[in-house]
Amino acid sequence: MNLPPSMRCVEITKPGGPDVLVETTRPLPDYNRDQVLIKVSAAGVNRPDVLQRLGQYPPPDGASDLPGLEVSGIIAAVGEDVDAWKVGDHICSLLTGGGYAEYAASDAVTCMPIPAGLNVIDAAALPETVFTVWHNVFDRSQLQPGESLLVHGGTSGIGTTAIQMAKAHGCEVVVTAGSDEKCQACLDLGADIAINYRDQDFVSIIRDRPKKGVDVILDMVGGEYIAKNLKCLRPDGRLAFIAFLGGSKAEIDFMPLMLKRLTISGSTLRSRPLSVKESIAKSVTETVWPWIEKGQFRPKIDRILSLTKASEAHQIMESSSHIGKILLNMETI
Template sequence: MRAITISEPGGPEALVWTEVPDPEPGPGEVIVEVRASGVNRADLLQRQGHYPPPPGAPAYPGLECSGVIRAIGPEVTGWQVGQEVCALLAGGGYAERVAVPAGQLLPVPAGVDLVEAAALPEVACTVWSNVVALGRLAKGETLLLHGGGSGIGTFAIQLGVALGATVVVTARAAKHDRLRELGAAHTIDYREQDFVEEVRRVTDGRGADLILDIVGAAYLPRNVAALATGGRLVVIGLQGGRKGELDLGALLAKRASVAATSLRSRPLAEKAEIVRGVREQVWPLVESGAIRPIVDRLVRMADAEDAHRLVETSDHLGKVLLVR
């Protein structure tokens, strides 16, 4: 088969479409013929040499895909050859075929195109596990999302609204109209506005009950300042650095909490549990139309370097997909 390999850590030109060995299904795995694969910022980090795949994962980038099951390994039940699926991956999505643990498979939701389904697994699992399972977002609460125009952000807006929360987002001003169409009640231009002041203003001084943060260190003190009493800060990205100063006194005064999580390196059993939660709680919202995949554009998989250049600019809204 062919796959996108990384010739050496570096820029987008390091991505090379080349022949590689075909995958074989191990126990508990299926082989998916890939129709489309989502581009995530983790893929950019892997290309740069900063985020190697976990042990046993394919060396090729790609943390989610959609396609058709072409082979089933031992100990797999409940799936059939020829079935259309999408999948959460530890790697290998930038390829014509990929081996997937059966616990990380999802059926393509009714009403969603097979290609567009590739935009769902990574964001759905990330958002559900952090906003619902860990963050315990409840009806009537305020959810602050950083990076509202990203794949994570556009999905989290819709899920937050579906759960009855008031959603506030930070994003470039050019994206605000579209984010309000998705359900964001308030949009903040992080380049021109102080998000702490804006969150306090729109919540009558109370602050955000839950903050989902992709920035990390650069936002840590301000995120704590923006939390409501009993608020929860969940950090899922480090675009603004790894190390920041945490005011424990402010955290204590608010009886607030800070958590940080990643998805890729979790054990198979934990990923399977998250996938089950998504299938039970999120897929019905997708099939009802309350949540839909937001796709900025499609790029040929062989031209993955073009997709990486686009994602690096952050000019896109929602997901960029590679298609075969």
């Protein structure tokens, strides 16, 4: 593939509001012998990009300073030691950064084929949320078919993915969301129960169910939800934190932890070793991609904007008005 000398991209000029995202031109990124260079079709926008823009989530050592944790596109070049992919392959991949650009370098082991029946643009919505849900709900919390999952932030990119993956796995899904419209969107995606947390008490609704609680909780809110989550868990329940949008401090009565034999965990995906990401990529390609190919899971896409609208994408994300994923399309720059 003929490569241009430079590419268009969006960089964070300084920590701040959405207007610090500025379009610029840079040389194509370097890639090493275990990496590939991707001609990006689309990049997913994720809440961690907002935190990076605000200066609260610096890129790990060796990562691009450009935002963007996931892309889809076509392989434009491969490193000397890469056997699994060739130039021209259509893929999507999890990145440590650099997705808001026409070209991105990616470790070969986090690249995955585009699931059959999904277009290359929409595939950019998959890596970050599918990896995060798989790692926290399926790997670490061991959600089993027949069990119940509570997802806070049901209409987030993560939430819309978690609902569909848990349903495909044969689980009951309960969600919380901030409006009746958002609750309806979660029910449309397959959730069994959707609770508008602004005017309903999710703890009493969940504890009053015949099952008297849920088996696993995926929480991105924290704060006052931390104690409430412990009340919602059934014996041997598992609670996984992936963010603390409502604060990371709380005064907790830990007695339920002991009496119900609960497990609490948390993780951040970006800093995990490449070997962990490689293992997740294998698992999701084997298990989640067939769900997509059978129509059991479709990434829920709120809107697709041109890369030049990255600031607008962040404004929308911070307003929390979106339902599902926001994508940046490189083909319409």
